[in-house]
Amino acid sequence: MKEVDARGLGCPEPILLTAKALKTENQVKVLVDEVHQRMNVEKYAKDQGKKTSFTEKNGYFELIIE
Known part of the structure; x- marks a missing residue:
């Protein structure tokens, strides 16, 4: 599974x-x-026909897209 670390990046x-x-x-x-980045990535993944789940970690969100 590839990891994309987009913490600190702007839309x-x-x-x-x-x-x-x-x-x-x-x-x-x-x-x-x-939060808005999490929501945007979730929406993009859904638009691509993918399922997402997320976990809130210490100061960031980890999304798994399948």
């Missing part, structure tokens, strides 16, 4: 990095540190 970078990773991987772990 639209987390989505762009996620899209790039999903071109070659079926499962991607995405790390973001803002």
Whole structure:
């Protein structure tokens, strides 16, 4: 599973990095540190027909996209 560490990045970078990773991987772990980034990545994944789950860690979110 590829990991995309998008913590500290502004929009639209987390989505762009996620899209790039999903071109070659079926499962991607995405790390973001803002609620709106989590929601944007979740929406993008859903629009691509993917399922997402997330865990809130110490100051950031870990999303698993499948």
